[in-house]
Amino acid sequence: MYNETVMEHFTNPRNVGEIEGADGIGEVGSPQCGDIMKIYLKIEDNIIKDIRFKTFGCASAIASSSVMTEMVKGKTVEEALKLTNKDVVEKLGGLPAPKIHCSVLAEDAIRKAVEDYRQKQKVKNRG
Amino acid sequence: MTKRVYVDNSATTPMHPQVLEEMLPYFTERFGNPSSIHSFGREAKQAMDRARDRVAKSLGAGSDEIYFTGSGTEADNWALKGTAYANRDGGNHIITSKVEHHAVLHTCQYLERYGFDVTYLDVDEYGMVNPEDLKKAIKDSTILISIMFANNEIGTIQQVEEIGKIAKGKGIYFHTDAVQAMGNTAIDVERQNIDLLSISAHKIRGPKGVGALYIKKGVKIDNLIHGGAQERKKRSGTENIASVVGLGRAAQLASDNIEGHVRKMTLLRDRLIDGIRERIEHVRLNGHPTQRLPNNINFSFDFIEGEALLLSLDMVGIAASSGSACTSGSLDPSHVLLATGLCHETAHGSLRISLGDINTEEDIDYILEQLPPIVERLRKLSPLFKQCEGGKVHV
Numbered sequence: 001m002y003n004e005t006v007m008e009h010f011t012n013p014r015n016v017g018e019i020e021g022a023d024g025i026g027e028v029g030s031p032q033c034g035d036i037m038k039i040y041l042k043i044e045d046n047i048i049k050d051i052r053f054k055t056f057g058c059a060s061a062i063a064s065s066s067v068m069t070e071m072v073k074g075k076t077v078e079e080a081l082k083l084t085n086k087d088v089v090e091k092l093g094g095l096p097a098p099k100i101h102c103s104v105l106a107e108d109a110i111r112k113a114v115e116d117y118r119q120k121q122k123v124k125n126r127g
Numbered sequence: 128m129t130k131r132v133y134v135d136n137s138a139t140t141p142m143h144p145q146v147l148e149e150m151l152p153y154f155t156e157r158f159g160n161p162s163s164i165h166s167f168g169r170e171a172k173q174a175m176d177r178a179r180d181r182v183a184k185s186l187g188a189g190s191d192e193i194y195f196t197g198s199g200t201e202a203d204n205w206a207l208k209g210t211a212y213a214n215r216d217g218g219n220h221i222i223t224s225k226v227e228h229h230a231v232l233h234t235c236q237y238l239e240r241y242g243f244d245v246t247y248l249d250v251d252e253y254g255m256v257n258p259e260d261l262k263k264a265i266k267d268s269t270i271l272i273s274i275m276f277a278n279n280e281i282g283t284i285q286q287v288e289e290i291g292k293i294a295k296g297k298g299i300y301f302h303t304d305a306v307q308a309m310g311n312t313a314i315d316v317e318r319q320n321i322d323l324l325s326i327s328a329h330k331i332r333g334p335k336g337v338g339a340l341y342i343k344k345g346v347k348i349d350n351l352i353h354g355g356a357q358e359r360k361k362r363s364g365t366e367n368i369a370s371v372v373g374l375g376r377a378a379q380l381a382s383d384n385i386e387g388h389v390r391k392m393t394l395l396r397d398r399l400i401d402g403i404r405e406r407i408e409h410v411r412l413n414g415h416p417t418q419r420l421p422n423n424i425n426f427s428f429d430f431i432e433g434e435a436l437l438l439s440l441d442m443v444g445i446a447a448s449s450g451s452a453c454t455s456g457s458l459d460p461s462h463v464l465l466a467t468g469l470c471h472e473t474a475h476g477s478l479r480i481s482l483g484d485i486n487t488e489e490d491i492d493y494i495l496e497q498l499p500p501i502v503e504r505l506r507k508l509s510p511l512f513k514q515c516e517g518g519k520v521h522v
Contacts, residue, residue: 001440007461014226016508031511034432034451037465038510057470058434058451062508085211 009063015051024117060099068106129444136483143332153369178375183384187315199306199327202340203230206323209348218268225466253415254283276308281414282423287428310381333377337370392421402495422482430512431505452475
């Protein structure tokens with residue numbers, strides 16, 4: 001059902017956890033659908049220094065979260081925003097068709113976290 | 128090699144060696160067509176008759192009331208469509224429940240498209256149909272009541288005898304899907320006032336691809352499959368002799384050994400239920416606490432998703448199933464769990480463990496050893512878990 005890369009990320013997910021005082025937080029999905037992804041960003045000089053996630057969902061949702069965090073860590077905010085669900089699927093070596101929405105969730109999560117970061121920055125600059 | 132523990136016996140069971148042994152000659156030397164009058168045909172016909180007698184005996188039915196089908200699903204389709212169309216002059220109303228197998232539910236939805244009126248009865252938190260609700264739902268136009276004997280997901284055993292009595296009192300046909308009940312709880316079509324009953328061989332250690340429909344003598348029913356007049360002109364198609372022989376033997380074994388089987392399953396089931404409750408917090412046993420199949424265990428584990436749980440169990444050799452949407456190919460979790468009032472996220476986190484003859488106490492202990500750390504790992508990954516720990520109400 002899942003390839004080795006997906007299973008490997010599901011079994012040993014990278015960057016699990018939370019960041020206290022995170023610069024940006026993104027939560028997407030809904031419990032009704034059986035998927036919730038929450039990610040935390042630590043950003044310094046416009047670069048994603050640290051990223052952590054927690055996911056309620058199936059193996060592909062967990063693997064998509066894990067691989068996405070790896071892909072954006074160390075990147076600039078702009079670079080992170082360019083990440084698409086296709087990139088996530090590619091990096092995982094493919095997902096079964098009904099599971100593609102998990103990769104979309106990963107894309108949405110990083111976007112939402114960056115949005116939250118920018119919002120917080122605005123407030124900070126104003127203050 | 129990793130230990131392998133199969134606890135998905137409600138999905139299918141391994142064929143009993145005695146069943147296989149009895150089937151084998153009917154693939155090769157005893158290959159005759161039972162419709163032929165020569166000795167080859169007569170040999171096959173005799174095997175069919177013997178299988179029919181055995182199935183009938185296991186249900187408390189007459190041999191002339193048993194009709195072989197290609198599956199339990201076909202038996203359900205036949206029972207519903209066959210009686211609906213044959214009794215249309217008497218009315219167009221059918222009563223069923225919200226927790227039926229899709230073989231019944233989807234057939235009812237199909238019939239609705241052709242002018243039938245279907246009432247889907249609610250169930251209580253344990254998945255039980257209230258006979259009083261059934262009484263209230265009956266109309267002058269009701270021609271059929273179809274309520275499953277025992278549920279395939281949560282194991283709840285319905286008050287079949289009571290339902291049968293109500294149906295009989297009103298002169299309405301009563302069909303029950305007994306695919307999961309067979310071999311796990313006593314069936315007696317006479318005593319339980321059942322007019323039509325579906326069974327499947329592979330759930331009782333028989334072969335796949337064969338089932339049967341019990342049709343009480345006198346029940347008006349149309350054919351589903353038309354053709355060459357086999358099965359006393361009710362179900363055409365050259366008989367699948369080897370599989371029918373297998374069903375006969377499996378039914379006989381299931382009913383002969385039912386007491387020992389139920390005793391053993393109950394012990395293992397309760398050991399597992401108690402063990403899970405002792406070791407893991409935030410769990411809920413789905414289904415009825417007592418009126419349940421002796422081999423069924425269904426738990427919801429809060430904050431985690433069923434497919435991730437199943438895969439993790441599979442990695443340590445444990446084969447089970449889940450009501451999670453991710454395992455069903457649809458977006459919604461199990462209709463059965465939702466009907467019992469579970470919220471979506473709890474339904475997504477369900478695990479069904481269904482035991483069989485092949486399971487042992489060691490299997491149960493292995494599950495009890497492997498399950499808690501898996502649940503703990505997935506909860507640590509879950510954003511819902513912390514929200515609960517923090518004293519907040521989780522979403």
